[in-house]
Structure formats: C-alpha cells, structure tokens
Amino acid sequence: MDTSEERHDQSQAGEQSLFPSTGSEEEPDETRRKRTFKHLFGSSKIFLAPEEKPSERPELQGSLIIQSKAEEHYTNGQEAMGMSKYEKAVICFSKAITLQPEQTRLHVSQAEAYLQLCDFQSAAACYKQARLLEPGAFSDRLAFIYYLQGQCLFDQGLFLDAVEAFRKAAEVKPGCSAYRIRSLACLTAAGHHSDCLKLLNECIASDGPTSDYYIFRARLHKLLHQTSKCYQDVKLALALSPTCPNARAMLLQLQEASEYARQKALDRALAGQLPEALSMIDIALQNSPEDERLYLFRGTLYRRLKDFTAAIEDLVQAVELSEEEEEEREVRGQVEAKDKKDEHGSVQEEAQFQLVLTYNDFAVQCFSRGLYAEATLLLNKAIEEEKGQAGLYLNRGDCFFKQGDWNFALADYQQAEEMMQPNDPAVRLRCAVLHNTLGSFCFQDGRFSEAADMFSLAIQYNPEVSQYYENRLKASRKVPNLEQARQDLICMLILDSTNEEVLPLLMNLFPGCSVSNILSSPAGQAVRVQLMDTIQACRSSSSDQQKLTEQLQKMDLTNETTEPQAEESSEAEKELKLCVNQQEMQIILKSLLQVKEVVSTFVH
Structure with a gap:
C-alpha cells in the first residue's frame, strides 16, 4: 500500500517536472521556453534560433573548404607547369575547375597547359569557356590557337581540316585578313580552286582590291583554264601597281603563249586546215584578248569558213581596239616609233577592208539564196565603209x-x-x-x-x-x-x-x-x-x-584559190x-x- 502510494506521488511529481506550471508568475516567458526546449531536445541545437547558436569554427565552413582546395589544386597546377609537367597540370586545373567552374583563370590556365601539349582542340574549348565567363575577352588568344592548329594541319597535308581551323580563327577575329589568306593557301593546295576563287572574291569585296589579290586570282583563273579572266586580272594588278614584278612576269608569259598559238594558227591556215587554225587562234585570244591583230586574224578565218556573223563581230572588234589604242596614245602623248604607228595603222586598215569583204561575201551568200533585200542591206553597209570599190x-x-x-x-x-x-x-x-x-x-x-x-x-x-x-x-x-x-x-x-x-x-x-x-x-x-x-x-x-x-x-x-596570210592580203x-x-x-x-x-x- 505504501509502495503504490509512493509511486503515485512520484508520477505526479514527474509530470509536474515535465510540464512545469505555467501559473508561476515569478519566471519570465522566455526563460520558461528555453528550459522547455532543453528538457525536450537535450543538447541539440538544431531548433535554436541563429542568434542563439554558438559561432562556428572558420576552418570548418564548406565554401572556404572548397575555395581552399581549389586554390591548392591551382597552385599544384602552376607548380607542374613550371616543371613542364603539363599532363599533371591539366589534371590539377581540371580538379580546380570541378570545384570552382566560375573561375576564369582556371580555364585559361588549363587552356595554356593543353596548348603546351599541342592539344589545340582542348585548348580552344577551354578558352571558349573562358570567353563565356568574360564576354569579349581572350579573342586574340583563341584566334591564335586556331591559327596554330590550322598551320599544323597544313604541315601534315590535312588541307581541308586546316581550312576549317583558319575559318574558325577568322570568325573569332573577322578583321584579320591573315587567316583568310591561309585558308586560300589551303584550298589551293587541296586543289579546290573554285572554292578558293569564291573565298578570294569575298576577300576582295571586304578588304578592297590589291595587286596581290589580283595576282592570286589570276593564277587561280589560269589553273581553272580561264585564261581570258587571268589576263584581265593581270591588267588590273598592273593598273594598281605598274611596277609589280609578278604581274609583269605573268603578262609576259601570256603574251608568249599567245604568240606561239598565233604562229601555230598561221601554219594551219597556210596548210588549208581552217578549223584547226581557228582553234589555235582562239587559244591565242584567250591569252591576249586585247590584241587587235588576233581579232583580225580570226575574223578573216571566220569569213573563209563562211561564218559571216562571227567574222563581222571580230572585225568590228579589231577596228575598235585599234581606234582605242590610237586615242590612248594621243591622250598619253607618247612618242612611238614610226614603224609601230604604221603597224597599228595597217591593222586598222586591213580590218576595215576585211570587214568590207565580209559584208560583200555575206551579201553574195544571201543573193544566192534569193534573199535580195538582205543582200542589199549588207552591201549598203559595205559601201558605207568603202566607197571606192x-x-x-x-x-x-x-x-x-x-x-x-x-x-x-x-x-x-x-x-x-x-x-x-x-x-x-x-x-x-x-x-x-x-x-x-x-x-x-x-x-x-x-x-x-x-x-x-x-x-x-x-x-x-x-x-x-x-x-x-x-x-x-x-x-x-x-x-x-x-x-x-x-x-x-x-x-x-x-x-x-x-x-x-x-x-x-x-x-x-x-x-x-x-x-x-x-x-x-x-x-x-x-x-x-x-x-x-x-x-x-x-x-x-x-x-x-x-x-x-x-x-x-x-x-x-x-576556196579553190590559195588565200594569203591574215595580215598580208594579196x-x-x-x-x-x-x-x-x-x-x-x-x-x-x-x-x-x-x-x-x-x-x-x-x-x-
């Protein structure tokens, strides 16, 4: 009996201690709240207010730990770079980047380590990440890395891959023409002359014409067998730089090739092989499209082949070129030798006479076909050119x-x-x-x-x-x-x-x-x-x-009669x-x- 009563009294006392009386007016509310938390959770501070928590140790804070560890890896990487241990440096910088990916200097350091290993692709990727973190920065370095990559690929004979690298460099620094020039060299070496010509035209449009650009394009036209365009570019180069040695050398080559083809055409014409002569004079004109003698020659061949429309076009061109050259000489006030003047004068006179003959022969052909009105018109033109026949x-x-x-x-x-x-x-x-x-x-x-x-x-x-x-x-x-x-x-x-x-x-x-x-x-x-x-x-x-x-x-x-050479009519x-x-x-x-x-x- 006494024992049960004692237990009952203890239970009541425990309840009173677990839930203390709120009716006590002697203790403040805050004190009672703290004592209650202490009785419920013991020494745990999880539910304490921040100001009630004791201050933590600095060396135990997470951000500081990460920063410290990243700095340690960065320092190790720098030391490895100093000892030329670039693979280890890459690993160290990679660990540091994992801890602090927002640090630009870590990406830059890793890029430089990759660059020492000639891993241009990885170096460029690191610098691209650095540019994302700091827009507008590191453009020169990234372009230089692409340039190095392209040059190495070029030396290995991987021309198309090199073109891609130089293209990326040009995208990073659009104002630098050196990268486009290297791309042109790669395309030329790869034999992609048409693509190279297209890129070169873009360079001329963006950078403006220069004699070097025109010489480069002239060589491309020659490789593409576009000899007439090659000649035009050489003339443009000389117009910009009259003393350009490359342009003068190319012009001399074209003139020599033209003269060789003209002599071959002359031999074929004398042998009566008119179609073959026409093919050779076409080659001569491609190499020298401003030589009035060649238009005179071809116009005469066309007349003998009864292609009168083409003959008239060439002979008119010969007359116009002779007149233009005469006007240019007068404007420049140049004093030419008498025999040279006589040569140009004879070409013009011969071209005019051949034009008259062509009009006449064309009229004879129309006459034979019953086209008398057309023949009359042609003869009117002939008489207008030459009234003494x-x-x-x-x-x-x-x-x-x-x-x-x-x-x-x-x-x-x-x-x-x-x-x-x-x-x-x-x-x-x-x-x-x-x-x-x-x-x-x-x-x-x-x-x-x-x-x-x-x-x-x-x-x-x-x-x-x-x-x-x-x-x-x-x-x-x-x-x-x-x-x-x-x-x-x-x-x-x-x-x-x-x-x-x-x-x-x-x-x-x-x-x-x-x-x-x-x-x-x-x-x-x-x-x-x-x-x-x-x-x-x-x-x-x-x-x-x-x-x-x-x-x-x-x-x-x-055609039964033997006709003489184009320049010397019998x-x-x-x-x-x-x-x-x-x-x-x-x-x-x-x-x-x-x-x-x-x-x-x-x-x-």
Whole structure:
C-alpha cells in the first residue's frame, strides 16, 4: 500500500517536472521556453534560433573548404607547369575547375597547359569557356590557337581540316585578313580552286582590291583554264601597281603563249586546215584578248569558213581596239616609233577592208539564196565603209536588178562603170542585160522608139548577142524604121543563123531573097564589116573569151584559190566576189536567160 502510494506521488511529481506550471508568475516567458526546449531536445541545437547558436569554427565552413582546395589544386597546377609537367597540370586545373567552374583563370590556365601539349582542340574549348565567363575577352588568344592548329594541319597535308581551323580563327577575329589568306593557301593546295576563287572574291569585296589579290586570282583563273579572266586580272594588278614584278612576269608569259598559238594558227591556215587554225587562234585570244591583230586574224578565218556573223563581230572588234589604242596614245602623248604607228595603222586598215569583204561575201551568200533585200542591206553597209570599190556597186546593182528596181540598178552599174576600166566585161555585160530589159518593158508599154533606143544601148555594150538585134528589129518595125530592121536581120543571120525567128522575118523584110543572097549583097557585106569592127572594138579590152573568164575568176574569191596570210592580203584577196559568178556570166553571154521570160512576152 505504501509502495503504490509512493509511486503515485512520484508520477505526479514527474509530470509536474515535465510540464512545469505555467501559473508561476515569478519566471519570465522566455526563460520558461528555453528550459522547455532543453528538457525536450537535450543538447541539440538544431531548433535554436541563429542568434542563439554558438559561432562556428572558420576552418570548418564548406565554401572556404572548397575555395581552399581549389586554390591548392591551382597552385599544384602552376607548380607542374613550371616543371613542364603539363599532363599533371591539366589534371590539377581540371580538379580546380570541378570545384570552382566560375573561375576564369582556371580555364585559361588549363587552356595554356593543353596548348603546351599541342592539344589545340582542348585548348580552344577551354578558352571558349573562358570567353563565356568574360564576354569579349581572350579573342586574340583563341584566334591564335586556331591559327596554330590550322598551320599544323597544313604541315601534315590535312588541307581541308586546316581550312576549317583558319575559318574558325577568322570568325573569332573577322578583321584579320591573315587567316583568310591561309585558308586560300589551303584550298589551293587541296586543289579546290573554285572554292578558293569564291573565298578570294569575298576577300576582295571586304578588304578592297590589291595587286596581290589580283595576282592570286589570276593564277587561280589560269589553273581553272580561264585564261581570258587571268589576263584581265593581270591588267588590273598592273593598273594598281605598274611596277609589280609578278604581274609583269605573268603578262609576259601570256603574251608568249599567245604568240606561239598565233604562229601555230598561221601554219594551219597556210596548210588549208581552217578549223584547226581557228582553234589555235582562239587559244591565242584567250591569252591576249586585247590584241587587235588576233581579232583580225580570226575574223578573216571566220569569213573563209563562211561564218559571216562571227567574222563581222571580230572585225568590228579589231577596228575598235585599234581606234582605242590610237586615242590612248594621243591622250598619253607618247612618242612611238614610226614603224609601230604604221603597224597599228595597217591593222586598222586591213580590218576595215576585211570587214568590207565580209559584208560583200555575206551579201553574195544571201543573193544566192534569193534573199535580195538582205543582200542589199549588207552591201549598203559595205559601201558605207568603202566607197571606192566598184565591185560593191556591181553587186548592189545585181540585187536591185533581181528586185525589179531597174533605175537603182542602172545607177549602180553606171557608178561602177565610171570607176572601172573602159569596156570592162563585168560592167559591160550587166549594162547590156539591163538596157535590154528596160527596152523590153518599153516595148510592152507601146513606147517603141524608147525601146529601140534601149536595145541600141544594149547592143552598144555587147554587140555579140543575137537576141538584142532581134528585139531592136521588132521595135524598129513598129516605129517604123525598116532600114534599121533590115540591118538588124542581117546581124542576126551573121550571129545566129539557126534562130527560128529568122525565117518569118526574112520573108517579111526581104521577100523572095535567100539567106546567101542577102549576106553576099553589098548591103550585107557592109553590115558584116561594120559588125565585125564593133565586136573587135569591144574585144580590145579582152582579146578572147578566155581572158574574160580569167578576169572573172580573179573577181570570184572561192576556196579553190590559195588565200594569203591574215595580215598580208594579196592582190587576189582584194578583189570582190561578185553576185553573178562566172557560170552565170557565161549563161548571159550565150542566151541571156535572165530576161528571156520577160522578152518572150512581147517579141512575137
């Protein structure tokens, strides 16, 4: 009993001690709260207010421990760098970075350690991290690392990898052209000339043109077989630096290659190998595209190959280049040697003459295809360039004749007649045909007297054609002029006794007389003598038909004749091809087929 009561009393006392009375007014509230925490949690300070906690030891704070350890690793790394133990230094700096990744100097130190190990990729990565921590810093060093990496790759023959390294260096420092230059060298060494040319054009656009850039690009164009562009770049380099030795040396090489190709083209042309000659002169022009002699040569070849459009372009270019060079000499006031001036003058004159020949030959081709209006336009251009060539007027007269422009044709024939030798067959035969044609139209219109006069002019130009006498005979009968008609009939009998028209006319004009009686009569003999004298007078300029043929052959420039060199035209070259060729002229001499259809409408 006593024991249980004692336990009950102790329990009550414990409760009173565990939960002390709050009714005591002698203790402050704060004191009671602290005593309560102490009874509940003992010595634990986790729930104490910060100001109630005792101060900690500095050497036991976490941030200071990390900082101290990172500094230790950094110091060890620096010591390793001093002893050239770069692998150990990398490890030490890496540990320090792990503890304090925000420290820029740690990344820089590790980058330098990697750089000593020639690990450019890792060094660049470290410097890139440092740049992130300090934007705008370390650009020079990072670009230099990329440059070193590119140079090492270049030395190893890894040109494309080197290009990538130099490209990164240029991105870090865009204003430094040295990195782009190294990229150009890598692309050239790798054989990527097109990519190199593209990059070089960007350099010229950004940095501005220089003679070195132009020389570099000229060499690239030469490697790409773009010789004309190579020449242009060399000229641009010389314009910026007239004494540039590299530019002058390249220009000399191009000129020598051009001259060699020109000589080869000349040999091929003399051998009659015109397509091969054209290929060689193309090469010569690529090496020297401002040489007017080469355009003259190629234009002449094109004319001989009947590529008249290309020939005209080249010859016009030759004339323009000659004129420009002459103007430049006058502006500069340079005193040239007389032979050099004569050379340029002769090239210009020859080019102008070849241009006239080309217009004429082109017109002859159009004439042969029935394109008479086009041929007339071409001959107009030729006459505008050269007004002293009678053959041009003859050809234009032929074009007018074919188009029925008789008066224009007659004017051109008469102009040619004034410029040519008297009784020249080329103009004499044409004038005869034209007057016979005009007489035929006069006869159709009933103007018989004018028709007789026209036929008389035709006979005056060519007294050997029986048809002319027949036409004048019929016009004389209409006038009437029977005496003239009888004389013309006798001439017909002498020139062409087989003419079917003779017999009806004979019965009408000499009724009851035979051909032999008429020809043996005094009147017949007198007409014969007069006719022979007239024919002999016309033949005095060319004793026989063979001489006429030879002259026509000289005027007809065909591929059968041997043409001279491009720069030295022979006399045969300077003759103009005629629209009416030798065969057509022979037809005219025999039967006058050009006007046969017209005459047949009124000679009955």
